[in-house]
Amino acid sequence: MVADLAHAWLAFSTAVTAAKAAGRPLVALESSIIAHGMPYPENIRTAREVESLIRAAGAEPATIALIGRRIRIGLSDDELELLGRSDHVHKVSRRDLPAVLAGGGLGATTVAGTMICAALAGIEVFVTGGIGGVHRGAQQTFDISADLQELATTSVAVVCAGAKSILDIGLTLEYLETHGVPVLSCEQDNFAAFYTRDSGYRADFRLDDAAGQARFIRTKWDLGLKGGVVLSTPVPEAAAMPSEEVDALIQQALNEATAQGITGKAVTPFLLARIKALTGGRSLATNIALVKHNAEVGARLALALAHAERGKGEVLP
Ligand code: PSU
Ligand code: MN
DSSP: OHHHHHHTTEEEOHHHHHHHHHTOOEEEEOSHIIIIISOTTHHHHHHHHHHHHHHHTTOEEEEEEEETTEEEESOOHHHHHHHHHOSOEEEEOGGGHHHHHHHOSEEEEOHHHHHHHHHHHTOOEEEOSOOOOBBTTHHHHOOBOHHHHHHHHSOOEEEESBOOTTBOHHHHHHHHHHTTOOEEESSSSBOOBTTBSOOSSBOSEEOOSHHHHHHHHHHHHHTTOOSOEEEEOOOOGGGOOOHHHHHHHHHHHHHHHHHTTOOGGGHHHHHHHHHHHHTTTHHHHHHHHHHHHHHHHHHHHHHHHHTOOOOOOOOOO
16 A cells, blocks of 8 residues: 555656566666766766666666656656756655655755665665765764664665765675665775775675575575665775875865865765865766676676575475
8 A cells, every 4th residue: 555655655667577587586776876876977978888888787767856756767868957957856765755855946866865765666785875874963962864874774885986085985794784784895895985995894705696695585585684885995096095185185074064064965966076176076986887887786786686596495404
C-alpha cells in the first residue's frame, strides 16, 4: 500500500524501462553534483560521459532528479541540460523531497535524496563523487550530513571516492560504524579522500573485485540487515591532487565559510565552489576524473550483484 502510493510519484525514462525489461542492471546517479557540485557546461558534459561509461560497461544509467512534480528515474539530454543550466534548482535531501514534489520546482537530489529514490525504484547501486559526512567542528555546529543517516537506513550501495577532507573523516567513519554501515574499499586499504587517494583512515574491509563486493552486499541484505554500504575507490593516480596543497586550501575555504556565517545546506556547495576557485579550476579536473572512475567501478558492481551467489541454507552436521 505504502509502496504503491510512493510509486505513483515515480516516472521512468524509456531507456531505463527498456533496460529493466531486458534485465540489464541499473546504476543510479545523483543530480546535485550536476546542479550544485560543478559549473556549466562541465557538469553536463561530465554527466553525459558518466552515462556513456556505464552503458559501455553493460549497465544502464538512471540519473535521478525531481522534475514536473515527479521523481524522474533516468533523464533525457534536454532534461540534463535544464538541470545543468538553471540557477533555481533545489538541493533535495530527505527533508526536502516532499516540499519539491508537493510544491513543484526543479530538484536535484543529494546522496541521501538519491538513495531514497533509487530504493523506491528498485535500484541497488548508486554512483556519486563523494559522500557528505560529519563536518569539522560539528561538536559545536551539529552539522552532520543527512547522507550518513540515510546510509544507516536505506539499502543502496553507494560508490564514491571517499569523502572530502572539508569533513572530519575520522568522525564520519565513527558515525558510520555506530550505525552499522560497512565501509568497503577497493584498490587500497584506506578510505579515499576525494581529491587525494589516502584519507589516512583504514576502511573496514578491502574487497578489490566486484564479485567479492557483490557477495558481501548481497549477504548483508539477505540477512535482513537493512541499510547502505559505502564502496570507496580512490581517484586515479594521474588526476590526484597533492595533499599539502588541498589541505591548505580547504583550511582557507573553511575559514571563509565561518567568517561569512555560511550555515546549513549552503555549507557544502560554498566549500566546493571556493576550492574550485582557489585551485583555478584544477580541482574540477580531479572531480571529473574521480566520478568517471567511480562509474566504472559501480557498473562492474551492478553487473556482479545481478549474478551474486547467495547462501545455500544447507543444514550443517
Ligand atoms: N560532496 C562532494 N560533492 C558533492 C556533494 C558532496 O564532494 O557534490 C553533494 C552531494 O550531493 C552530497 C551533498 O549528498 O553534497 C551533501 O550536502 P550536505 O553536506 O549539505 O548534506
Ligand atoms: Mn550540512
